[in-house]
Amino acid sequence: MTKVESICVRLKNFTDNGGFTDKDIEKLQEELHAIDEQWVDGAIKEADGSIAAGQAELSDLINEAHEMISDLLDQLPEN
Numbered sequence: 001m002t003k004v005e006s007i008c009v010r011l012k013n014f015t016d017n018g019g020f021t022d023k024d025i026e027k028l029q030e031e032l033h034a035i036d037e038q039w040v041d042g043a044i045k046e047a048d049g050s051i052a053a054g055q056a057e058l059s060d061l062i063n064e065a066h067e068m069i070s071d072l073l074d075q076l077p078e079n
Contacts, residue, residue, distance in 0.1 A: 010028060020072065035062065
C-alpha cells in the first residue's frame, strides 16, 4: 500500500466511523502536503529522475484525499 492509499484508508475510516478531531485531520493534511511537494512538472519523479509509474492513479488518489479532508473539515464543529 502506498502512502497515499494509507492516507485515503484512514480518511475513509473517519468518514465512515466519525470520532476524529481537527488534530487528526491536520496530521493527515501534513502527510498529504509532503507528497504534494514531490510533484515536479505534473509528476512525481524517482531518485534517478525517471517518472514513477501509475501517475494518473496517484493523482486521482491525491485528489480524492483532498476532497475527503475538505468534507471532514466541514463536519467539525466551529470553535
